[in-house]
Amino acid sequence: MLTTLKPFGSVSVESKMNNKAGSFFWNLRQFSTLVSTSRTMRLCCLGLCKPKIVHSNWNILNNFHNRMQSTDIIRYLFQDAFIFKSDVGFQTKGISTLTALRIERLLYAKRLFFDSKQSLVPVDKSDDELKKVNLNHEVSNEDVLTKETKPNRISSRKLSEECNSLSDVLDAFSKAPTFPSSNYFTAMWTIAKRLSDDQKRFEKRLMFSHPAFNQLCEHMMREAKIMQYKYLLFSLHAIVKLGIPQNTILVQTLLRVTQERINECDEICLSVLSTVLEAMEPCKNVHVLRTGFRILVDQQVWKIEDVFTLQVVMKCIGKDAPIALKRKLEMKALRELDRFSVLNSQHMFEVLAAMNHRSLILLDECSKVVLDNIHGCPLRIMINILQSCKDLQYHNLDLFKGLADYVAATFDIWKFRKRIVEDPESLNMKNILSILHTYSSLNHVYKCQNKEQFVEVMASALTGYLHTISSENLLDAVYSFCLMNYFPLAPFNQLLQKDIISELLTSDDMKNAYKLHTLDTCLKLDDTVYLRDIALSLPQLPRELPSSHTNAKVAEVLSSLLGGEGHFSKDVHLPHNYHIDFEIRMDTNRNQVLPLSDVDTTSATDIQRVAVLCVSRSAYCLGSSHPRGFLAMKMRHLNAMGFHVILVNNWEMDKLEMEDAVTFLKTKIYSVEALPVAAVNVQSTQ
Numbered sequence: 001m002l003t004t005l006k007p008f009g010s011v012s013v014e015s016k017m018n019n020k021a022g023s024f025f026w027n028l029r030q031f032s033t034l035v036s037t038s039r040t041m042r043l044c045c046l047g048l049c050k051p052k053i054v055h056s057n058w059n060i061l062n063n064f065h066n067r068m069q070s071t072d073i074i075r076y077l078f079q080d081a082f083i084f085k086s087d088v089g090f091q092t093k094g095i096s097t098l099t100a101l102r103i104e105r106l107l108y109a110k111r112l113f114f115d116s117k118q119s120l121v122p123v124d125k126s127d128d129e130l131k132k133v134n135l136n137h138e139v140s141n142e143d144v145l146t147k148e149t150k151p152n153r154i155s156s157r158k159l160s161e162e163c164n165s166l167s168d169v170l171d172a173f174s175k176a177p178t179f180p181s182s183n184y185f186t187a188m189w190t191i192a193k194r195l196s197d198d199q200k201r202f203e204k205r206l207m208f209s210h211p212a213f214n215q216l217c218e219h220m221m222r223e224a225k226i227m228q229y230k231y232l233l234f235s236l237h238a239i240v241k242l243g244i245p246q247n248t249i250l251v252q253t254l255l256r257v258t259q260e261r262i263n264e265c266d267e268i269c270l271s272v273l274s275t276v277l278e279a280m281e282p283c284k285n286v287h288v289l290r291t292g293f294r295i296l297v298d299q300q301v302w303k304i305e306d307v308f309t310l311q312v313v314m315k316c317i318g319k320d321a322p323i324a325l326k327r328k329l330e331m332k333a334l335r336e337l338d339r340f341s342v343l344n345s346q347h348m349f350e351v352l353a354a355m356n357h358r359s360l361i362l363l364d365e366c367s368k369v370v371l372d373n374i375h376g377c378p379l380r381i382m383i384n385i386l387q388s389c390k391d392l393q394y395h396n397l398d399l400f401k402g403l404a405d406y407v408a409a410t411f412d413i414w415k416f417r418k419r420i421v422e423d424p425e426s427l428n429m430k431n432i433l434s435i436l437h438t439y440s441s442l443n444h445v446y447k448c449q450n451k452e453q454f455v456e457v458m459a460s461a462l463t464g465y466l467h468t469i470s471s472e473n474l475l476d477a478v479y480s481f482c483l484m485n486y487f488p489l490a491p492f493n494q495l496l497q498k499d500i501i502s503e504l505l506t507s508d509d510m511k512n513a514y515k516l517h518t519l520d521t522c523l524k525l526d527d528t529v530y531l532r533d534i535a536l537s538l539p540q541l542p543r544e545l546p547s548s549h550t551n552a553k554v555a556e557v558l559s560s561l562l563g564g565e566g567h568f569s570k571d572v573h574l575p576h577n578y579h580i581d582f583e584i585r586m587d588t589n590r591n592q593v594l595p596l597s598d599v600d601t602t603s604a605t606d607i608q609r610v611a612v613l614c615v616s617r618s619a620y621c622l623g624s625s626h627p628r629g630f631l632a633m634k635m636r637h638l639n640a641m642g643f644h645v646i647l648v649n650n651w652e653m654d655k656l657e658m659e660d661a662v663t664f665l666k667t668k669i670y671s672v673e674a675l676p677v678a679a680v681n682v683q684s685t686q
Contacts, residue, residue, distance in 0.1 A: 153178050156234075159187035166191060166207040166242075174212035180227040181219040182235030189238035204243055217250045224257040229264040232257065233272040240279045247283070255285040262292045270300070271309040274316035290318065298325055301332050307344050310336065311351045319356035326357045337365055345369035346381050353388035363392070367399040374406045382407070390618065404622050421453060424461045432461050433473060436480035442621055443483070443632040455481070459488035466490060471500050472512065479515040482522045483629040485636065495519075496534055505539065513539055518633075521576040525640040541577050551581055551614055554648055557661045558582060558612075561669070567593050568612075574641065578634065581648075582612035590644065590671040610669060611643040616650050 154172070163169045166188045173184050188207065192200055207213055220239075224232055236254045244251060258273075265273060273293060280286050297313055304310045314329050333348070340348070345366040352359055370377070370385065382403050389396070420427065420435065427435070436458060438444075462469075462477050469477075478495050481488060494500070504512040520536045551570070558568050562584070569583040585594045586608045594607065619631045627635065627647075635645045646668045653661060 154183065156183040156186035156190065159183060160190040163187065163191060166203045167210055170207065170210045170212045170216065173216050177216075177219065179223065180231050180235075181216055181223055182227060182231040182238075184216055185220065185235045185238040185242070189241050192242060207242070221250060221253050224254055225261075229261055230266075230269050230272060232261070233269055233276055237272065237276045237279060240276070246281055252285055255289060259285070259289050259292060262289070262296060265296055265300075267300075267304055267306060267309055270297070270304070271306075271312050274312045277316050294318075294321060294325060298328065301328055304332065307336050307339055307341070311344065311347055315351045315354040317355050319354070321355065326355055329355075330357060330359045330362065333359075333362060337362075340366070340369065342369060342373045345373075346377070346385065349385045349388035349392075353391040356391075358392045358394060360394075363389075363394050363396070367396050371399060371402045374402055377406070379407075379411075395617070400622055421457050424457045427461050429465050429469065429473065432458065432465070433476055433480075436462075436477055440480035440483035441629045443627060443629045455484060455486040455488075459486070459491065463488070463490045466494055471495075471503050472507075474500070475504055475512060475515055479518060482518055482526075483633050485522075485526060485633070487522070487526070496536075501536065510541075514541060517541055517577055521578075521637060522633075525576070525637045543573060543577075543579065553653060553661070554582065554612070554614055554665075557653075557658065557665055558584075560658070561662050561665055562593050566595050566597065569596065572611075574638075576637065578637065580611040580638070580643075581614045584610040584612065584669065586610055586669075590669070593669075609643045610646060611638050612646045612648060612669075614648050614650055614653075 159169055159172060163172060169184050169188045169191065173181075192203065195203060220235060232254065236251070236258060239251060239254070240246065246252075258276075262273075277286065277290055277293060294317060297317065301313075304313065310329070310332060314333070317325065317329065346369075348362060348366045352362065386400075386403065388394075389399070459481070466474070474491060474495050478491050481491070501516065504516065516536060516538055520538060523534055523536075555565070555570060559565050562568060567584065570581070572580045572583045574580065585596065586592060587594065588606060588608050590608055590610070613631075613634075615631065618628075620627060638645050648665070648668070653664075656664060
């Protein structure tokens, strides 16, 4: 329906006038002869009522009524224009004070004219009645014209309070539209935020089919160039959030006008424009607007006074912004550090991650504030801080330990899990997905209660939502079950349907393909007899890249320990898209390392394959050697492929001298019984 919207200037003028419209410009020229050209009137472009001093050489107006053959001229000249009211009537000499009144572009379907009280009413009268209009009637000093001609403006807040649905807002617009139209879009978005997802989808369908919706969109396009810039931005944000397609004429028109008027941006508008850009998908007009936004920020960064506005701007500036602009924003933030609230400090991590700028000074200072005010910090904010630290590769052990200790002290995970088992019906879809993600990601160890009972309850709760769950949410849930080595039949059968797999693969998000590969691997390597015959046709994933710096040191240590590079393989790629840093072939008792040249002549049953994995600190739960979900699953699958797995911690290896590193790996590779023999072998190779 929106594809039928007309752009600026394409709305037919004939729809606004009667069949005398062709004489408009002739009438305008005739009217211009009535006005003295010695002094022109300066009109107020914002439509404010301001007294102006003009020469009142209006002697010709004595015959004004006689020269006007019908009131059509007045309707044509003054509709959507300025109405003049004289405090003392029209004078032939001297100076009179006139008030310029802007009649907002109400864009009514019916034309307007002056009645005997000098108010505007719909044209529904006969020609005889029109002749009775007295154009020379004097008006009082009261602003009768404003009260009687202009509908009372209604704010977006009042609209959102009085209306219960999006259709109610459109009904209010169709009855008495007021300027600016942005209020209606803003009110609809405010109402939509109060609705549930199902209600929101239903209301949006009604909105698109409402007879007044297209009219409101056309009004919005007409008013875009004359409304205040902040209202233009508010409406663009609301329109995008309401789900109006970005490739429609309405959205693209507002984008172009926003570009043209970007120099009108003040500090408030910068904040709103940042929010608008974050909500929009990439396209040519958005790219141009973002470029202009960056130029504007570069010019006005030192003028920004509000810390929150500064952070919103920094978050929107983008990861690909020029490094000079990022540093300028960093310097501005450092200047404002003393004014940072606790919330500003908590939010700064996410801001820096969004612009991909690792400012150690800002991060260190904000970490201190977060730790000093840890009590009462919402879990959502703590998760955002940790995710941002990961994205920025910022490792602050004091911060991590402080957050972990606070969570451990305030969140009793065992009682929480007990409550889930006892009352699974209290869980909604969001709860289920969050719990599955948390437990699977941490590879949580079930010490106090039966593991099978917990995962069965979670699977049963998920099954209750299978008729409404989206494909991506279903994939996330099943992936979490895969990490926990549990495979409930109902969710798996629904996910493995061809149409759902096809839908997930058509998405541009490579995470879907990665998770489906993990699912396929679990079906083949884990104990899933009833699902093992299912074959998935999946695209090839890119190979995992090794950590060159750490691997180089480990390779040197292995060469010293095992007697040369002929005793191990580097950067080994295995089936199911798995990668191991080093592979060693040993006898089944792990007493002796076999040279690679002898492997082909040795029976496979007499060989123990050893996988050496170089892992980062983030692969473990904080402050422990407990592997997290993916690493635990990888170790499980490598064991299923016949490997003995050895974990080498990167950060520990970097700290060790060569001799200590050799001793460390020797204790990892050889069995306890073989260590004395291995020590002799090491000494003989040195």
